[in-house]
Amino acid sequence: MTNPIATRDASLADVLERVLDKGVVIAGDIRINLLDIELLTVRIRLLIASVDKAREMGIDWWEHDPSLSSGDRDMLQENRELRERLAELESSRDREDAGQDKDRERSR
């Protein structure tokens, strides 16, 4: 039996997306000091290296990550715009279809 759903082994892109997603800070060193415990000493150079690698694989979430900005609002806005656009396109297609039907009737 073939399963219609595509199940992949965790690809590197998927692993990086999750493992790096929590750690990516683009500006400056990641050096978080919490109660004298130094955590996260990954440096900007590591990030640059990983960013390039990640881009090669099409991961560029930090460039437009909704969770990093007012992106949720943007997404809602985009969804609304898309819905409006869909309605517009559909109604114009209906009009055209109707127009074509008339053309056909006329040519008969």
Next chain:
Amino acid sequence: MSVAERTYLYALVRPGTIRVEVAGILSRPTRVVAIDGIGAVVGTVPADLFVADSMESRMGDSGWVASLARAHDDVVAAVTQLATTIPLRLGTTSDDDESVCALLTDLAGAATRTFDRFEGRTEYGVQVFAPGHRQAPSEGAPEGGAAFLRRRRAELKEDELRRVAAVEQAETAYQLLADVAVDDRRISVRSRTSGTAGPMVLNGAFLVDNDAVTSFRAVADQLAASLGPDRVVITGPWAPYSFAELDL
């Protein structure tokens, strides 16, 4: 531990009594530092693992980050089989085991709440892709300029309609999956494709009760069947990376 070494943290676990045998970064052994029932899965790494000077020499090696990420996830995935797990970010290090104990003490409250949220649950990823490009029109009689422009305009409009419709389908899919999951997150859509399908239009992460995994997969299967080949990709099981909001 010499000053040339640091303690690398992979994940927090409950209970802290588990025994880990998986090798971690640089194939080094891992162990659990535990206090008051919760543990940190750690390993000893060279202090200069992430330091700029040594990174410079490694920058040319694009596989370096990849191998770190794989090793990190291998450990996290292994402990997920043994205990409730809060995955930590790649590159989290602490001075020594003593500092880890202090960290665990400070975090006990927040960690317990997160463990409660994760217990008996697993993360799955579901990506939805737009349909692939239609077949190129068969070679017919040569068409005039006006006819070409008309056809081209119609095609562009169809593409736009298809994309908008795919976004709508993906939203519906997301809701259906979210209904079966206990929590859900949108991950940023990546510029990746899947097989014959078009661009990714939705990248979702779902925290699923282990009891509900079968129904979750069934919903994903139905979506895959109704949307068409290669348009739905499920990844996982994952440690709950996308839901780990315990901010260290």
